[in-house]
Amino acid sequence: MEAFCKQCKQWSKRSGLDTDRCEHCSTLLEAERLSYQKEKEQIKLQSEAESLLLIREGDSERKRKLKKAAVWARVIFLLLVLAVMLVVFGSHG
Numbered sequence: 001m002e003a004f005c006k007q008c009k010q011w012s013k014r015s016g017l018d019t020d021r022c023e024h025c026s027t028l029l030e031a032e033r034l035s036y037q038k039e040k041e042q043i044k045l046q047s048e049a050e051s052l053l054l055i056r057e058g059d060s061e062r063k064r065k066l067k068k069a070a071v072w073a074r075v076i077f078l079l080l081v082l083a084v085m086l087v088v089f090g091s092h093g
């Protein structure tokens with residue numbers, strides 16, 4: 001098994017363990033790969049959640065209404081939270 005080392009831009013042999021290090025600069029190979037994958041997953045999840053509410057060309061009338069309702073529900077929820085916070089924190093001052 002080989003892994004690309006971002007640190008020194010060279011390929012290094014690895015045995016598949018978490019403690020594998022680059023044979024050139026001894027950077028942890030697995031840790032690098034894991035954090036990169038985690039980051040990629042997070043970006044994917046984030047964009048999926050955002051695109052879920054985007055109205056697309058092919059959406060049916062019902063779907064458009066549902067998405068608009070979801071966006072408004074979120075806005076109303078945020079306003080409610082803000083109102084509660086104003087009441088809670090406002091009463092002290």
Ligand SMILES: [Zn+2]
Pocket residue numbers: 005006007008009010012022023024025026027
């Ligand atoms: Zn290296």
